[in-house]
Amino acid sequence: MTNKGAISNFIEKYYLHFNAAALVDAAKGYEAQLANGSKMMVTLAGAMSTGELGKIFAEMIRQDKVQIISCTGANLEEDIMNLVAHSHYKRVPNYRDLTPQEEWDLLEKGLNRVTDTCIPEEEAFRRLQKHIHKIWKDAEAKGERYFPHEYMYKMLLSGVLEEYYEIDLKDSWMYAAAEKNLPIVVPGWEDSTMGNIFASYVMKGELQASTVKSGIEYMEYLADWYIKNSDNGVGFFQIGGGIAGDFPICVVPMLYQDMEMEDTPFWSYFCQISDSTTSYGSYSGAVPNEKITWGKLDIDTPKFIIESDATIVAPLIFSYLLDM
Template identity: 55%
Template sequence: MSITAFMEKHYRHYNARETLSAAKAYKNFIENEHGAMMVSLAGAMSTAELGISLAEMIRKGKIHAISCTAANLEEDLFNLFAHNDYHVIENWRSLSTQDEVDLRDRGLNRVTDTCIPETVMMHMQDRLVKYWKTAAENGQQYFPYEYMFRILDEKELEQHYQIPREHSWMIAAKEAKIPIYSPGIEDSTLGNMFAARVMDGTVKSHSALKSGTQQMEHLANWYKKLASDRPIGFFQIGGGIAGDFAICAVPMWIQDLGEENIRRWAYFSQISDSETSYGGYSGAVPNEKITWNKLDPECPKFMIHSDATIVAPLIFAYVLGQ
């Protein structure tokens, strides 16, 4: 039985039904409405190896832009170069404080059941510093993903890949030439390292990295150009800045730039374990976004309360016809 057939047979109610409905609407949006899709990644989706299914979606033209935390940006490359050195802890809920200290002292940074070796972070920094330094000295600026792509351009490093290249969503995005936006890069390992290298004088200035507002300008222009020809949807994995940042491009055009006729997001789906709370945005129901000029009332809207590491690959498989 195919994944599509399985979902259509069993996913009839509650979050299962919402998952199937979101998948059907995504597939229809791309295939029948000539839609384009922005996908946002929060949490540690790259460490969860969502890239296995995400990369295929990018290669097959089902995703047209990514907005992600800088942690997801860097962790795809960490996994690419150091997968065999990752350490999985099956009984992570039973770890004692001393167990955590022992992991720290071994240079293993834990994300739930998966520990990332610090050595790969240092290796990435060593590769990136030369690019940061040169850019700062020459008065050049680049997006965070453009620096990552330079590492992928280093052909001599391909022999050190520890996962199949088709499992890296960063490689897929580079080959497909889709934009990647990563607001709040300072909230990441390499963002911290970049700040540290500016502070110790290794890198001349912060200007080597394009700012969040520059990323917003680029995203807004990307949206407007594409929206003149086709509707654009928003598939949000998790909450946080990755989704909040990108979805604001539309109300910025409408309210701050006076472009009242620009299309609003034409499809919206979110996978989240956040519950609606007083003042909480990540768990807010999609209808709330209507008041912010992000969605139209008739926009297909879905909120799936579940684990994205389980749900997202299923939706992607459905969209791909698997």
Template identity: 65%
Template sequence: MDKTQGPISAFIERHYRHFNAAALRDAARAYRAHLDAGGRMFLTLAGAMSTAELGISLAEMIRADKVHAISCTGANLEEDVFNLVAHNHYVRVPHYRELSAADEEALLQRHLNRVTDTCIPEMEAMRRIEQAMLELWCDCDRRGERLFPHEFFYRLLRSGRLKESYEIDPRDSWLVAAAEKNLPLFVPGWEDSTLGNMYAAAVIRGDVRNPGTVRSGIEYMVQLAEWYTTNARRLPSGLGSIGFFQIGGGIAGDFPICVVPMLHQDLRRENVPLWGYFCQISDSTTSYGGYSGAVPNEKITWGKLARETPKFMIESDATIVAPLIFAYVLGW
């Protein structure tokens, strides 16, 4: 066995030979090759991956320097912390497909918010974090300090305030790992999240006077442009040094991938490398016209990927596929 291959990697090499299995294997090989060549990886996180506890493997990727920046939805940002402090109060509903409207209403009355087969407890998770965040928002508002959504989370985690409330091993929290690394995070459309709604309520009540105390998505794009410009270079192969690993679709992926054509077409900057690797785990259907399901070659027409960029589309369940790819890249 290759010394860089543990049993999971060896299993993938032995059995994953065709169809989506082969796409998974090829994408994992290319991910590792990109890093070995001196490249870096930008990861995007959509859907309910934090509630699916993807942090168990993603945190290892962050700690091992296999992921160098993340774009995620506001839901994924907050739900990793909800799970961190309220895991024992979550309720799993394995037969969720059989629930009636009355069953769903009963969950609502118990303050359990369902995400597929998992219910997030409102009081133990959402309201607990709301109270801690409200204090941070108000403190920054009084002092005229403005932070990005993820910076508030980093500050909260680093303060140690939540440690006595942890209900999982913090090594299984990807946001704890990101805070430890001070990993660059980008959270477009943060207002479309539970805490985003709570922040809007705080502004309406007058608890927070300046709505801009939490910095905006446009400011995230400006910061992303600075990060990409600083870190992107050309590898000896001629490919760009920053790869793009997309889990799901939506704004988490659509927002950051556009930074490259913006730098080229809107800022007229020359010699900015395109993304040097692309992989998407998707369950979207291309024929419906959704951008999330577009085949990678469509991104060539938008100036995001080059003809030579290694491209992979794995049409499968990200909760199955992503941990396997992470295990391969980690050599497990």
């Protein structure tokens, strides 16, 4: 029996009802999946990287508590931006009170606001741009093509960013993932800053669109991974909603309905941390049972939904899984 730490003991003692109890149940269900030899996918939506989830998520990766990630293009790049430009970020605690003029002033200072945190354009976006552009160009010159996350891995592992590091490397989940060459799926990468920059080079005739592999190729990549890794089940731990979750969860019905691979197993565990409202018709806010009708979850799949703030809930669950 693993000895749990102070955070885990606190959670078990006081988190007894409602969303708090759902948090504990979900954490124990996640732990049981890993103990049974199941793999786990974690999906990252929202601004988890700018929220510095890497401080604990990197350790989850290092300790093999996650085997594959699906994330937005923003989360893919913003963890690296925080790595190289952390001291230039600006926190705005009173963000709810800002006037349009004050928002404009932030823009003119090159500070792009995400809730209470501003990402510095020059030190973050442009610092990465010159290095990733060279990596794209070099790949194209060799006739090579890679996924968005693979280009980011190349940049991190090449050492070209080392002179800029402003946080401890152990707090970067992308660096931890790069070291393990962890599979990542990045649906809709085009709407990220680096995706926009790449598109601009394509429009200017400097790069070919095919140099970065597409979303359809990501689905094929995910399907191949799922087939090879689902013998003991694959769990689905969804932080937030959106495309980071909607895209990968569809691989199961795609395989057994469209590919007619009828022995494809359902996702073996499902948990979502969300504050989306079901009555608005949102996919993100749908209760897990709705996913049964879409052929994603089985009747007996352990299902959890925690209606709360992921920036509060995810670190607590990860702390429990890390025996903290």
